[in-house]
Amino acid sequence: xxxxxxxxxxxxxxxxxxxxxxxxxxxxxxxxxxxxxxxxxxxxxxxxxxxxxxxxxxxxxxxxxxxxxxxxxxxxxxxxxxxxxxxxxxxxxxxxxxxxxxxxxxxxxxxxxxxxxxxxxxxxxxxxxxxxxxxxxxxxxxxxxxxxxxxxxxxxxxxxxxxxxxxxxxxxxxxxxxxxxxxxxxxxxxxxxxxxxxxxxxxxxxxxxxxxxxxxxxxxxxxxxxxxxxxxxxxxxxxxxxxxxxxxxxxxxxxxxxxxxxxxxxxxxxxxxxxxxxxxxxxxxxxxxxxxxxxxxxxxxxxxxxxxxxxxxxxxxxxxxxxxxxxxxxxxxxxx
Ligand code: BTN
Numbered sequence: 001x002x003x004x005x006x007x008x009x010x011x012x013x014x015x016x017x018x019x020x021x022x023x024x025x026x027x028x029x030x031x032x033x034x035x036x037x038x039x040x041x042x043x044x045x046x047x048x049x050x051x052x053x054x055x056x057x058x059x060x061x062x063x064x065x066x067x068x069x070x071x072x073x074x075x076x077x078x079x080x081x082x083x084x085x086x087x088x089x090x091x092x093x094x095x096x097x098x099x100x101x102x103x104x105x106x107x108x109x110x111x112x113x114x115x116x117x118x119x120x121x122x123x124x125x126x127x128x129x130x131x132x133x134x135x136x137x138x139x140x141x142x143x144x145x146x147x148x149x150x151x152x153x154x155x156x157x158x159x160x161x162x163x164x165x166x167x168x169x170x171x172x173x174x175x176x177x178x179x180x181x182x183x184x185x186x187x188x189x190x191x192x193x194x195x196x197x198x199x200x201x202x203x204x205x206x207x208x209x210x211x212x213x214x215x216x217x218x219x220x221x222x223x224x225x226x227x228x229x230x231x232x233x234x235x236x237x238x239x240x241x242x243x244x245x246x247x248x249x250x251x252x253x254x255x256x257x258x259x260x261x262x263x264x265x266x267x268x269x270x271x272x273x274x275x276x277x278x279x280x281x282x283x284x285x286x287x288x289x290x291x292x293x294x295x296x297x298x299x300x301x302x303x304x305x306x307x308x309x310x311x312x313x314x315x316x317x318x319x320x321x322x323x324x325x326x327x328x329x330x331x332x333x334x335x336x
Contacts, residue, residue, distance in 0.1 A: 004031065005039040006070050012050065012060035021057035067113060067136075067247050076252060078259035080109030081140060088112070092119040095195055095209040098139035102197070102205040108143040111255065120211065123193050134216045134231065136247050139209035140258065144266055148198040151206055153270050154262070155180050155194045156308055158208040160276045161257035162190050169245045169253055172235060175282035178301070178310050179324035182212075183282055185238075187230035189213050210254070214247055270306070278304055288312060289330045290322060301329075 002010075011025055022033045029036075040058060044050055047064025063071050069087035076082050084107060091097050091114040098112045114137050120128035130137050140158075144151055159180040166174040166182070166189070174190075177183045182190035190212040197204040213221075213231035221229045232250075236243035261273055278284060283301045290297045290312060299314035309321040310329070322329075 004029070004035065005042055008036060008039050009043055009048065009060070009070070012058055016060040019051075019053070019056035019059045023057075025058070063248070065246060067115065067251060069113070071248050072111070072113065072251055072255070076255060078109070078256055079263060081259040081262060082109065082111045082252075082255040083107075084110045086110060086112045088114040090114060090116040090118060093117050093121050093209075094137050094139040095121055095193060095207055098141050098207045098209070099195065099197075099205075102141045102143070102207065106141050108141070109259075110141040111138055112141070113138045113251070121193055121209075122191060122211075128191060128193070128211050129222055129225070130211065132216060132220050134214055134220060136210070136212040136214050136251060138251065139207050140255075142203075142206045142208070142262065144203055144206070144262075146203065146266065147201050148196070148203055150268070151196075151203055151265065153265060153273055153308060154206055154208055155192055156277050157261040157265060157270075157273050158192050158194070158210060158258060160273055160280065161254055161261055162192070162210060162212065163280045164257045164276070165250055165253035166190075166232070169249055170232065170236070170241070170243065172232070172241070174280070176277060176280050178281060178283035178304065178329060179308065184230050184232075184235045186282075187228055188225075189230055189232065189235070212250065214250070274304075274306055283310065283329065291330065 007029055008025060011028060012020060022036050025036050026033045040050055040052065047066060049061035051059040051061055069085040072085045073082055094112040094114050094117065101110060116133045117130035117137050120130035120137060122128040159176050159182060162182050163174045163176060166172055172184055174182050174184055180192045181188050190210060192208060192210050194206065194208045196206040213229055215233040216231040217234060218226050233243055264272060281304065284304060286301055288299060288301045297314055299312040301310055302313050303311035305311060305321060309323050311319060311321050313319045
């Protein structure tokens with residue numbers, strides 16, 4: 001059930017830009033005017049901009065800048081992703097929490113969002129720096145009724161959804177560095193960590209977790225990342241672009257894109273996902289260096305298979321399909 005304050009908020013919002021009297025709201029909801037006033041005070045404390053006048057009543061002006069669960073799911077219109085949002089100011093890792101919730105029976109499409117992570121996790125056992133709260137940190141709990149093989153492309157779908165959201169909202173030329181880093185001018189703007197719990201032919205749950213650098217300045221990143229990472233606002237600043245896209249816009253757009261691609265996967269159709277992924281690849285056609293344990297080999301990335309393997313032609317003419325778990329790839333021309 002929706003909390004009273006959000007019922008009030010919805011009424012004010014639907015009535016905007018007009019004022020509505022406290023009395024009218026209290027009649028509509030069957031609660032006292034004092035209750036209305038107290039809840040509006042709470043909403044204002046949460047960052048909602050609501051004008052109050054003794055003559056005219058209340059007028060909705062604007063939502064808070066910061067993310068909250070209600071704003072993320074408000075009229076989102078997705079079939080599954082984001083129908084339920086679980087929000088934390090601070091958490092160890094949204095992926096960890098999503099796992100616990102998945103074990104405890106959370107529904108398909110539940111999204112875990114946090115403003116800060118104290119132990120954000122990256123791929124290959126690395127950490128994901130999330131101390132400043134200037135990034136977007138979220139994990140999606142998926143419980144598809146399909147086989148692990150059918151859901152193999154969920155990380156590709158997630159990367160594609162992030163790229164589409166960034167491009168549509170900002171026009172920035174985001175690209176996917178194989179397997180699934182999102183980059184802007186050769187620097188990483190988003191990372192994806194997918195964790196799953198599967199049996200041979202059954203998926204218990206899959207959790208794609210995404211971290212998007214939203215407003216970090218160069219100095220906010222750990223020193224070793226300062227040449228390798230970039231945020232959306234930093235990119236906009238460096239390229240004299242106007243930037244008026246909130247974290248909320250990005251999260252909502254991403255969830256909608258992912259909902260579409262997830263349902264395409266569920267229906268067994270991954271052609272669009274693979275095509276979009278290839279189209280937005282920063283790696284295809286480039287000279288790459290494949291680093292495996294302490295060996296380094298140079299070659300050209302000539303294709304990406306339908307399974308998501310990177311096809312590399314090495315200098316000696318050998319062609320191999322590389323899987324993402326084993327290697328790290330460096331572009332020879334810049335980071336991409
Ligand atoms: C990478 O190494 O590129 C993957 C980074 C993934 C970070 C995100 S932030 C939200 C979610 N929770 C985590 O602990 N990690 C992922």
